[in-house]
Every structure is written in structure tokens, then in C-alpha cells.
Amino acid sequence: MVATAILSTFSIVSAFSSHANDAGAETHVNPEAGHSAVHDEHAKPEKYDPGKMIIDHIADAHDWHLWGEGHDAVSISLPVIIYTKSQGLVNFSSARFEHGHAAYEGFELNEKGVIVWEDKANTEVIYDISITKNVLAMMLAVITLMLIAIGMANTYAKRAGKAPKGIHNLIEPLILFIRDDVAKASIGHKADKYLPLLLSVFFFIFVNNIFGLIPIFPGGANVTGNIAVTMVLALVIFLTVNLNGNKYYWKHIFLPDVPVWMYVIIIPIEVLGVVLKPFVLMLRLFANITAGHIIILGFFSLIFIFGSMSQGLGYAVSPLSVAFTVFMGLLELLVAFLQAFVFTLLSAIYIGMAVEEHHH
């Protein structure tokens, strides 16, 4: 694992530099005409497709697009790590795919950016555990969070008993808020046991939400708006709730206080509820953050939609579009906090329901 990680880092750097060189060379050659058929396809002005642009931005990718379009695009190529039964673990830079124009070691990118066999007839399952845009963005956010939190712990140890300073003034109220108004309010006296988990979940979502709102590297990735990420978060909550559920929790599900003939209806509903609660957690976060990204990108797209009708119209629309985007950006800042809070609060409530002691 460590070796792969080191290799991956190396490949990020090398891929970027080699690609940057490529791009530079390309711009020099471009005006002189004489391209291959593939290049010609890109040379003619493409019709602007906002749907495709938006999906490209909110979906995961094997390279981190920075700026430019088509062949002038500058992006960070990320390491591809693939496991297949026949070939074992394969590791190379995503630059090898040349944005889906080339195959490498029998693999290629399809039009959705997913790695498939070059040989379409091959049906062997590909386990793609590449360091994708979302993985890298998530790791950067997590590292940032760790540096801040551990730095804070060290500072607190050094300045024991003194008031917090600087950024800690911003974080401590959040910690206290989660501790007092979320954990203690929902779980009660057992809150301390679950507090580290709730804090980690809250800050993970919050930091990733905020990073997602930064339009350039290392932000802009739609991490918390990715169903895989929210699924794992929901899974963690699901496991915490059900592994810590006491007898009252299970009794409430399988022996509820209702007439026995109603068990036929109640028990399936309760069992469904056990799964449904984390499932809704997963969907809510995913949908809210993705929707926010889509709306912001949508407002920006207006410029180019009108611009493709007439250039003047595009310029005319742009101030309005920017104003709306700024407004949405501010709203998304609120949503970034709100969704992190809602996820944490509901998690705390579910845990609270599972560990609550009943005194009948």
C-alpha cells in the first residue's frame, strides 16, 4: 500500500509535467495546421452542451482538469490503479489514455470516463481503485483537517487553561456546538463515547463541502456530492447505530408495543426503517451538494448558451449570471454548514434512539 502511494504521488508529478510540456508544444504546432483526423474533430468549434459540461464537472475523473478546452486543456493526470484477476495490480499515469484517445495495457477510457477493456468482448470485472479527482480532493481536505485539528490539540496542550486564538476561535464554537447541541442533546449522558465520531463526520463533511465551493485546485471536486462518499459515511452511521443498539432498540423493532396482529405491518416497516434512515442520510447529502454544484454551473452555462446564440448576448447576460452565481455561492456556504450539521444531527439522533434507556 505504501509503495503504491509513493508511486502514485510520483506519477502525479511526472504526469503533470509531461502533460504540461505536451500542451505547450501543442499550442506551438496548432496554428500551422495539418492535424490527424482525430485532432480535426476537435479543431472545429463544438456546439456548447451545458448538460455534458455540468456532468463532467460534478462527476469523478481520472485527471484533474485545470483550464482550457479540448486539446489546449491543462490538467493534472492522476495515477490509475487497476486490479484484475488476469493482470493483477496495474499502476500507471492517466496521461497514458490521452483523454480517452489511446488505450494502454489493454485498458481504455469510455466516453463517460470509466476504464473499460480495449477489447470490448472481454467481460472480466475491472476493480478500478485509481486515485481519482475525488479521491485526491478528499485526501487533501482530510490532510488539511488533520493538520488544523492536531495543531489545535497541540496548541491547547501548550496554552492550557487559556482562551483560544485565531482559527481555533472559529473551530471551538463548532466543536462545542456539536458537543452540546447535537451530541448531548440527542444522546444524553452517553454522548462522550460517540462525540469523536460525530465530530469527525461533521468536520469531514464541512471541510469537503467548503473545498467543493473553491472553484480551482485543490477545490472544486464534488466529493460530498458523490454517492460513494456519502454511502460510506452512511454505512459508518448504520454500523454505529446497529452495533451499539441496546435491547430496547431491538425490542422496539421486533416486539413493538402494539397488538400482535399488527406485527405483520409494523415489523417490516421497522426493519425497513433501520436501512432507510442511513439510506436517506446518504441521499440527502449527495443530492443537496450535487444540486448546489449543478445550479452554480447552470448559471454559468447561461453565459455560454446565450453566447453561442450571439456574442453580444453572452456578454449582456454575464453580469446577471455572475450575480446569480455569487448569490448561489453564498447560499451554498450556508448549505455547506447546514448539510454537515443535518447529517451529524440526524446521526446523533439515530444513535440516541439506539442507546436510549427506557424505564417503563
Added chain:
Amino acid sequence: MQLVTPAIGLVFWMLVTFSLLLFILKKFAWKPILESIRNREQTIEDSLSLAEKTKSEMIRLQGENESLLAEARKERDLLLKEAREMRDKIVGDAKATADEEAKKLMNRAQDEIEKQKSAAIAEIKREVSVLSVQIAEKLMHQQLENNAAQQTIIENQLSQLN
């Protein structure tokens, strides 16, 4: 559809990253931070209750001081009163003694005067009787014929002297 299909790679990395995050933050961040926050809160609470206690102590001490002061004032007043009484008494006593002494002196003086007076009177009586005898002698010498009449006159004169 691509959006709502969780990618296996991201699930894998998310699991790894989040587990690490949970472990590291729990151990190196949340526990020490929460601990220091709790300690700080405890310190603040202790300080506040200490301040409250000190304040009530101060108030108590102040009350005590005041009562002490009042007591001292009362004591002083009492002492002053006593002193005044004592002075009045001494002065009164002295006056009474002096009066008595004066009266005694006066009485003695009066007695002496009385005694002197009676002695003087006796003296005078004696003188007078001597003088009277002498006068009588002279009268007898001069007017022996009118003895009886003369005797009556002398006796009348003498009784007038008493």
C-alpha cells in the same frame, strides 16, 4: 445513472481515508481538545465559584467589621458615660465633703463665737459687777444718806444688763 452508482474505487479510498481520519483525529485531536476544553471550563467554573465565595466572605468580613466597629463605638460611649458619671460623682462628693467641712467649720466658728460671746458677757458681767461695786462704793461714799434709794437704782441697772 453514472451519478447514483457508487464507484468501487472511491468507496475503497473513502473507507481507508475515513477510517484513518477517524482513528487519528480521535486519538490526536478530539480527545486532547475536548479534554482541554473540559479542563478550561472546569477552571472557569472553579474561578467563578471561588470569586463568589470570596465575595460572600468579603461581605461577611465587612459585616463583622461593622459590628465590631459598632461594638467599639458602644464601648467607647459606655466608657465616656462612666467617666462622666465618675467625674460627676467625684465632683459631687467633693462638693458635699467641702460643704460639710464648711458647715462644720462654720458650726465650730459659731460655737467658738458663742463661747467667746458668753465668756465675754460673763467677763463684762463680772467687770460690770466690779464696776458696779466700785460705783456703789463711790456712790456710798458720796451719798450715804440715800442708801436705800441708791440700792434700788443699782439693782435696776444690773437687771437691765442681763
